Structure formats: C-alpha cells, structure tokens
Amino acid sequence: MNAAIALFLMQDGVINGAIYALLGVTLVLVFTVTRVIFVPQGEFVAWGALTLAAFEAGTTPGTAWLLLALGVVTAIADVLRGEIARTPQALLRAGLRDVVLPALLVGLAVWIAPQKPPLWIAGLLTLALIVPMGPLVYRLAFAPMADASVLALFIAAIGVHFTLTGLGLVFFGAEGFRTTPFIAGVFPIGPLPFKGQSLVVLAVTAILLVGLWLFFERTLLGKALRATAVNRLGARLVGIPTLLTGRIAFALASAIGALSGMLVGSLTTIAYDSGFLIGLKGFVAAIAAGLASYPLTVAAAIAVGILESFSAFFASAFKEVIVFALIIPLLVWRSLAARHTDEEEE
Template identity: 55%
Template sequence: MFGALTLAALQQGKVPGTLNFVLALLLIATVLNVVRALRAGDGRAAGLSVLWAALGGGALWGVTHALAGAGTPLWVQVLLTLLLVVPQGPLLYRVVFEPLRNATVLVLLIASVALHLALTGLGLAFFGAEGSRTPAFAQGNAQIGGVTLSLQSLLVIGVSALLMLGLALFFGRTLAGKALRATAVNRLGARLVGIRPEAAGALAFTLAALIGTLSGLLIGPSIAIGYDSGFLIGLKGFVGAIIGGLVSFPAAAVGALLVGLIESYASFSLSQWKEVIVFTLILPVLLWRSLSTRHHDEEEE
C-alpha cells in the first residue's frame, strides 16, 4: 500500500507523507540505539549512530524534495519510492519488535495487529480515502497461444518468478539465508552458534519491505490501491502460504496460484462471495493438516 500510494503521490508532484514517517522512525530508532550504547558505556557507538542518522535523514529529505516534481522520469520515481518505503521495514523492527524480542508469540501477534491498524491510519492521513492507480511500466498487449495478455501482466509474472527464484536461492545457497532459517527454527540455538537474532530480524523485515513495495508498484497499474488495500492482499497471500504449508517455496507458489485462479473464476459467477470463497479455502487445509500431523503430549516431550 505504501509503495503504490507513494509512487502515486510522486506522480502528482507531491512530497509523500512516507518521507516524514521514515524520518520519524529513524529518529526513534536512533534514540533507542543511543540509549543502548550509553548503557553499555560505548560513547563512540552512540556518536556514530547520531552521525549516520543525521547524514542519512538529511540526504533522504534533500533527494525527495529535489525529485518530487511531476516531470521526474518514472524509473527515478520508482527508485525514490523504494528509498522511502523499504527502510521502514528494518526501522519498524527496531522500534516495535526488537524491544519485544523475548515476548511470547501471543504478545507479538497483538503488537503486529496494533501496528497494522496504526499503519492503516497513517495511510489514510498521508494519502486520503480515495484509491489511486499508478502508470503501467509496460504498455501494450501480447498474444500467447491465442490468449491476449497485457505486457504489464507479463511483467508482474516475470518479476514474481524472479523473486521466488531469488528467495529460493537465498535461503538454500547463501550463508545469510541459512542463518535466517536457523533463527526462525531455533533462536537460542542460532545465538549459540554465533548468529545474532537481531540482525536476522532486521534482514527479514528488510526483505519483507522490499517485496511488499515491489508488489505494490507492480499491481498499482492494474487495480486501484487504497489506504486499506494492503491487509486484504496480504491475507490472500497468507492463505496461499498456508495451503503450501509455510515450509515449501514450490508448494506456496502453487497455493498462491490456486487462490488467484479460484478468486478469478468466482468473480464471474459469484462476485459478491469471492472473498468468502477464498478465505474458506483455509478451513479444510487446516483441518487436513491437523488430522495428518502427529501430536504429542507435553509430558511425552
């Protein structure tokens, strides 16, 4: 949502509200870092945190005001959108979730819901209640096997395939990806072998912010994105991941395709029920997984 609406604001020649938001997050994160460094007696780290935050925030403010004009090329606006939105991922992790790193899963879930509501309200304040569309990155249509597809749709499919392939290679072949998987499986064990869970969390939120921003930029030309669009789209992705089992990239991709196909077919005959049909898919999947998974009593474990 932030990605698509930030680009739409730049298209209108406006300075998006996400600039003030990311600067505010940077300020809060810097204060937290300085307090932590001073408690540890490391004044040099505290000074470096302030210096880097001042340089980064000032550069971001200057670049945004210099390039926010309506005549800026589209690719420059896309890069500026990524520069404004992607840093919100690690900053939100530092401000909201890292202080709760020892909390229970229930507390983290409640914090996530509260953060979602806060971001939705900020989206309404920044961009208004009206939805917006962004210009297509590729104009025209293509004929493939007797089917007419827009070049924008092909671009979405291509970028999605590259992202899935990149994630599979990242988690399966790189040291950082394996460290991230290890932290997700067992945080204490990862810490014992030298992996910093805080760094892994920041990396996870950075990847999520990057993929979320790219997704918003790619679907912005196809549908009108509003301040409350992110939750519904993300929830459908979650249904696809649940169908895939949350552990397999190919299965999650197949689940996502299944969700999209069912929603598309339901739009023709039962358009008013399409959301209900999509979200009902999760019930038999959860029931089947519950029945097929072996359960152990706590005493046996």
C-alpha cells in the same frame, strides 16, 4: 463458459496469484525467522503503490517524512534501551544510519518530486523510502519483545497494522490512486492478449522467487536466516545474531511488499487501506503451506488466485466468502495431519 473465457480467467488468476505468492513467501520468511505473523505486510504494498503515485503526481510522498520520523524515534528508543551503546562512536554510527541517511532520502524526494522523475527513478526512490521502514518497524515494535510468545507477537503485529493504516490515511488521504504501467500496451501471446504490466508482474515474481532461493541456498546471510528459522537458540549458540537476522527478514518483507505494491498499482486502484486484503490472501496461501514451505506457499497462492478468478466469474457476490472459507478445511486438515509440536516449549 468456453475455452477462451477459461483461459482469460486462468491468466487473471495467475497474475493475481503471483502477487499473493510474493506476499505469502514473505509472511513465511518473517514468521520462520522472527515468529512474527506479519499482519502489516499489506501496508507496505499500499505504501509502495501510493508513494509511486505521489511521485508521478509531482508531490512529495508523506512516507518520506514518516521514514525520517521513524528513524529518529527508533534511534532514541534504542539508545534509551541500551541497544545502541552510549559511546561517541556508536552514537555517531547510529545517527548516520537512522537520522542522516533518512534525512538525505527525504531531501532527495523533496528535490526530485516536482520534476516528475521518470518511472524507474521514481520506482527506485520509492524502494529507498519504503525498504528501511521494515527494519525500523522491527527494531521499534518487535525486537524488544523478540522472545515473547507467538500470540504476544501477533497482537503486537495487529497493533502495528492499525498504526500504519492510520498513518497511511493521514499521508495519502482516503481516495485511491493508480500508477502508470511500467510497460504499457498489450502483447498477444498464443491465443491470449497480455497486458504489459501483467508480464512485468510475472517476470518480477519469477526473478524474486529465484533470487530468494539463491539467497537462502548460496549466501552465508541466507543460511544464517535459515538457521534462525530452524532453531533460534541453536543459532544464537553458534554466534548468529538473531536480532540482525530479524532486521534482514523485515527488510526483505518491506522490499517485497513495496515492489508488489508498485506492480499492482497500475492494475487496480490502491487506497490507503487496500493492502490488508491483498496481504490476507497471501496469508491464506502461507497458512495452506503451514507457514513453513516456500514452494508450497507459491503453489497455494497461485491456486488462491485462480480460485478467486473463477469464483468471481460464477458467483461474484460470494467471491471472498469462497476464498476465505477455504482456510477452514485447510486448517482442519493441517491440524489433523501435522504431528503437533509446541515450539513454545522448545
């Protein structure tokens, strides 16, 4: 091992860590706002990559039809549950939002796919297809039990994870795909060659993290989300609709998930079930930060990436063991260090 190899490993670790950081941050975001440990986050990553790959191959991605189905089912469920008022106005609005809009997106996808759209259009369309799924999944699976315990929500999240993985297998098949990079080629920066896509990963991560910070600090909506995170009951008392903040948190989660998927899609082969493990690494980072702090999560994610990269070099057979074994001392330390407050009793 020499300095050059160490630099390569650092580079590799930081780039993977950047993706873990994005996922870790969304896990923290979703958990603090809705108390859901969002296991299916990885599925959005896989779907982002696979949907983009489908557009590149000139086929209509199955996620388009899933969006429509999800919209129709959610709308019906919400009407039955009385979440959508049974007045002509409310029904029309819900129909436009949950059925007509997805149908338009499906139409667009079916029309544009055979023409092999340029990468940025395919990327935007991928986001348009995947992002609405976050709030729809929230309304369908989590909103009806928003006040349940963290454990119940966690079990529901695992259920959603298995369902989405199964749907992924149906839509995309068992084989993996790779997408073309947003920026091809290799750029030397200092002593290191950087792949164009790696630079895109780092840039997008930085922009997103800054964007999230601005959103939370400078906008009313962001502050509403933070308020919900601090105290749900209090937030509701001052007039913040906590179900709305839940939807927004899930929309952010699916958006960041899909974007991460599109970013890693050209760096590695993504199959229908690849997302889970990527999400799990983000989860390790989120746990390290106590599912609470954003900057700590980012730092921990980068550390996970670098640890992974170095352990792959020294003992590749035990790489995952090393990364996931890390969570045990971290949990012990956190449970010893943290003053124990049981939020269930608030």
